[in-house]
Amino acid sequence: MTTFLEVDKLTMRFGGLTAVDGLSFKVEHGEIHGLIGPNGAGKTTTFNMISGFYKPTEGQVRLRGEDISGLKMHEVARRGVVRTFQHSTLFAELTVMQNALVGTHMPFRPNIFAAIVGWDREDRRGAEARAGEALEFFGLDHLKSDLAGDLSHGHQRALGMAVAYASHPDVMLLDEPFTGMNPEETRQMMDLMRKLRDDGITILIVEHDMQAIMGLCDTITCMSFGKFLAEGGPEEIRKHPAVIEAYLGGARHVA
Amino acid sequence: MLDLLAQTGLNAVYAASYISLIAVGLVLIFGVMGVVNFAHGELYMAGAYAVVLLYTDFQMPFFLAIAVGMIFVGCLGLAMERALFRPLRDNPLGGLVASIGFLMILQSLAVMGFGVRMEHIPPVTQHVIEFSDRVRLPLARLFVIIAAVVLLSALWIFLKKTRFGWALRAAAQDPEAAALQGISINQTARIAMFIGAGLAGIAGALTAPLVSVNPHMGHSVIVTAFIVIIVGGVGSLEGAIVASVAYAFVHTFVTTFWDGVIADIVGLSLMLLVLIVKPTGLFGSADRA
Amino acid sequence: MRNLLIFLMACAALIALPHGLSFSQQEILVFLTINILLVSSYRLLTLTGEWSLGHVVIMGVGAYASALFTKEWGVYVPFGILMGGITAALLAVALSFPLFRMKGFYFLIGSFAAGEIIRLLWKRFRDPFGGPKGIKGIDPMPDFSIGIYDFDFFEPVSYYYLSGAVVALCLWVLWRIERSPVGLTFHAVHWQDKLAEASGVNLRAYRTLAFAIASGFAGISGALLAHYVGTINPNSFDVEVMVFVLTWAIVGGTGTFYGPILGCVVLTILNEIVLREMGFEQMRPLIYGAIMILSILFMPKGLESVVQRLFSRRVPEGAKGQEAKT
Secondary structure, eight states, rough: OOSEEEEEEEEEEEEEEEEEEEEEEEOTOEEEEEEEOOEEEEHHHHHHHTSSSSSSSSEEEETTEOOOOOOOOOHHHHEEEEEEOSSSOSSSSBBBHHHHHHHHTTTTOOHHHHHHOOHHHHHHHHHHHHHHHHHTTTTGGGGGBGGGGOOOOOHHHHHHHHHHHTTTSSSEEEETTTTTOHHHHHHHHHHHHHHHHHHTTTTEEEESSSSHTTTSSSSEEEEEETTEEEOOOHHHHHHHHHHHHHHHTTTTGGG | OOOHHHHHHHHHHHHHHHHHHHHHHHHHHHHHHHHOTHHHHHHHHHHHHHHHHIISOOOOOOHHHHHHHHHHHHHHHHHHHIIITTTTTTHHHHHHHHHHHHHHHHHHHHHHOOOOOBBBBOOOOOOOOESSSSSSEHHHHHHHHHHHHHHHHHHHHHHHHHHHHHHHHEEEEOOOHHHTTTTOHHHHHHHHHHHHHHHHHHHHHHHTSOOOOOTTTHHHHHHHHHHHHHHHHHOHHHHHHHHHHHHHHHHHHHHHHHHHHHHHHHHHHHHHHHHHHHOOSSSSOOOOO | OOHHHHOOOHHHHHHHHGGGSSSSHHHHHHHHHHHHHHHHHHHHHHHOOOOOOOOOHEEEEEHHHHHHHHHHHHHHHHHHHHHHHHHHHHHHHHHHHHTTTTTTTHHHHHHHHHHHHHHHHHHHHHHHHHHGGBSSSSSOOOOEEEESSSEEESSSHHHHHHHHHHHHHHHHHHHHHHHHHHHHHHHHHOOOOOHHTTTTHHHHHHHHHHHHHHHHHHHHHHHHHHHHHHBBOGGGGGGHHHHHHHHHHHHSSSSSHHHHHHHHHHIIIIIIIIIEEEHHHTTTTHHHEEEEEEEHHHHHTTTHHHHHHHHHHOTTTTOTTOOOOO
């Protein structure tokens, strides 16, 4: 049986610098998988290669056995792998609802001729229903007509997730989803992520603060200086000497 | 044939000289202020009309007329900086529109002041350097070449050796970082605008006796200057000079051996090619704009 | 019901409008109608965040194509106009391959270069483009009668009705596109292309789509112009015309559908009628330039922002399409 999502000897070089060096790990279907490591370990680079933002120098990313490395971001997205962004990357000038509607681009592909003649009412209604559903899931339905740029930071993070969720993804790639959230918001967001997993969505989280996601992830992969370091359940990783070494010897103070 | 090649080469050197004067000014303004100055061709025109007025009408000595013309156009540049580009610093599209508005004003003033007809300026010197029967270089063209070499060298030394020059280069590389280091944006913008406009002005003043001076003469010049700064790399002075020379040679030779419209097409196609292959230009490094 | 009444009254006013004008003003009205389509099509391109300097040349492509189709192959004029639009759109698709490797300032300059090359090709090749003198004696719209009104398309009033109907139809299509999910995607591509891409939007395809649609309608406006004036040449579509389009769009504001139209109408009336009437013939470019500068300095969001303040409706800027039905 092929692995659901597999990173195989992934390597990225920027000029002379090797940011990610032969990294391999596997993500099982329906789990919450953490990718951690001290700052500068190459997590975000790995994330960007999986999502199609960077083209890897070497190695492959395979989804259900299909090589998706080097595809463009929208092509990766169309295969069901949808990412979020680290900062509040949103359509700040559009309303919350419109943001979510952009998220429904894949399930309800716009058709220009139908739109002009008016034969796409059903699709539009479907898209709106789906967008509303995504907003409701993330507790944003009361803010539908606000401008995304006017939202609080926590709400903006949630909206970023809602946009991704609106597209019916198989895999959600989350880039440091908890930064800027207060403890209460973090707890709520974790509950939502567990609900997403229970709905069958596989989640891959990139995070440098190990403690934050200990209680959340089913499996954690730890990397350091671009290389694979350790993998296992949260308890295993917490006690793993190499992981402790990397965090203490590396950039513990920023964690 | 050899004569024709040599003569065309001389023509190309002359073209390269005045093109590089204009393009370097345009690059300087874009680099420091981030503004595409569409009125740059009209600054060139203003330089030419300054000579028409001072030299032809007021009988001022030619070189004095050029100097006054250069300073006058430099001051026009200062006025543009203060009135247009400074208030619109955070609005690049606005700067572009304002410079187009200024272009129309200058053009219209020229029409009202001098009429649409071409001005004929009595030649400054009839002297022609003859290398052979068919290879000749009018002295007036030599002036342009010498002026370009001298002024661009002076600019080079100014940029590399003086404190102002250092500030200017820092501002061109990264305006925000430069501001953090205590380099006044207004100050560098003024200097860049004065020098940039002044160079366009002197190019216009020097070539005034050699070309037909008319209110619309800026148009073809600005197109050429754009091609040159794109090919050379937006923001790169060295690139602008090298690209001016390259463009002048290609254009002059294609014009001589084929025809002028084809030469324009070739020039524009080269620019498009550079934009496709390496949008930052041959000498461009950082991606600005 | 009330909206329908307002709509009917507006139609009646537009139909009655030319009868109160002098002949030269009627001619200006025809050009204004055509230019409204031109500037509105330009706005569709700016929705994706790209500003082109080649739009007027694309308009010219429609004009040349329609003129040649009707002249050389005897195509019926209305079909010629349509084919002019299609030709312009197809050319835009071809041009998108080199041009959309660039963005922002580089696209601006790249589109300018591409446009100038096309113009020089018209100038260089006498056959079939007629060289610098262009094409003369372009077939006019054939006259026809609808019983109560005889259309004679040499008359500006008749041509105004024709072009007005065509432009209204085109504007309706543009409006429908902007209000549709496609229009929302254009906005998305403009404001956050990375997030749009992560949502599965094919950026290149949507940029090309906007460019092709905008060019197609520009082509139709060019064809309308060609069959009215009867003669076109490379200088009919030079950068000075482009400057006008750019200023209509910017002075009007590109945040709303009506902004560029407003800019076009106000500046045309100002330039062609007010300044002419006041006898500032020679000084017109000067005053026009000054107005451009003043409006960009003191009204950076365009005339539309003034209108919005007047009606004090809070409309999210640049995002009219797809208002949530909550």
